[in-house]
Amino acid sequence: MKRLSIVLAAAIMTVVVSGCGSITAGQGSESSALKAPVVQDGVMVEAEECVEVHFEWEPVEGAEGYQIQEQNKYYAEETYYEPGEPIETTETTYVATAQDSFDFLIKVRAYKGTGDERVYSEWSNEATGASYTEVE
Numbered sequence: 368m369k370r371l372s373i374v375l376a377a378a379i380m381t382v383v384v385s386g387c388g389s390i391t392a393g394q395g396s397e398s399s400a401l402k403a404p405v406v407q408d409g410v411m412v413e414a415e416e417c418v419e420v421h422f423e424w425e426p427v428e429g430a431e432g433y434q435i436q437e438q439n440k441y442y443a444e445e446t447y448y449e450p451g452e453p454i455e456t457t458e459t460t461y462v463a464t465a466q467d468s469f470d471f472l473i474k475v476r477a478y479k480g481t482g483d484e485r486v487y488s489e490w491s492n493e494a495t496g497a498s499y500t501e502v503e
Contacts, residue, residue, distance in 0.1 A: 401477045401488035402427050409463065409471055409496020420463045420471050420496035427488060430477035432457045436490070442468040442499060468499035 404427055409420035427433075435454045438447035447470075454461070463471045472495050477488040 400486055401429055401479060403489040404433065404459075404475045404477055404491045406473065406475050406491045406494035408494050409473075411496065411498060411500065414464070417464045417466045418498040420465075420498055421460065422463070422473055422494055422496060423460045424475060424491065426459050427477035429479055430488070431479045432477075433459070434476050434478060434487070435461050436474050437461075437463060438472045439463065439465070439469050442470055442497070447472055463496065463498075465498035469497070471496045471498070 404424040406422055406424045409422045412419045412421055424433075433456055435456065436450045437454070438450050440447045461473060461475070463469075463473070465471075472493050474493050475491045478485055480486050
């Protein structure tokens with residue numbers, strides 16, 4: 368009788384653990400179902416009223432969009448500012464802008480689905496870019 372109880376307890380635990388995993392995956396957790404984007408370092412482009420830093424990545428198969436997390440700092444500072452809320456886009460490019468000498472650091476993750484059914488990839492590599500070539 369003890370063996371039957373142990374076997375039943377193990378079977379119930381397996382069902383409970385499996386069920387929890389699928390619930391968590393549907394609540395916006397990271398999933399290996401989508402690959403993480405590979406982001407190229409930013410390229411500086413002079414614009415009319417500012418300097419733009421263009422970042423890009425290849426589309427991720429199955430992705431419906433991307434979240435971008437940006438951090439920046441003035442060139443003379445050592446620490447990047449804390450990131451704000453992630454920016455969402457369906458494009459595979461991102462443009463950071465500055466009117467002064469700033470460094471940018473971004474990372475990107477792919478997503479699919481909406482609400483509680485949204486699934487994310489892992490965050491990408493950290494890509495860097497700058498709005499200056501020489502420090503004055």
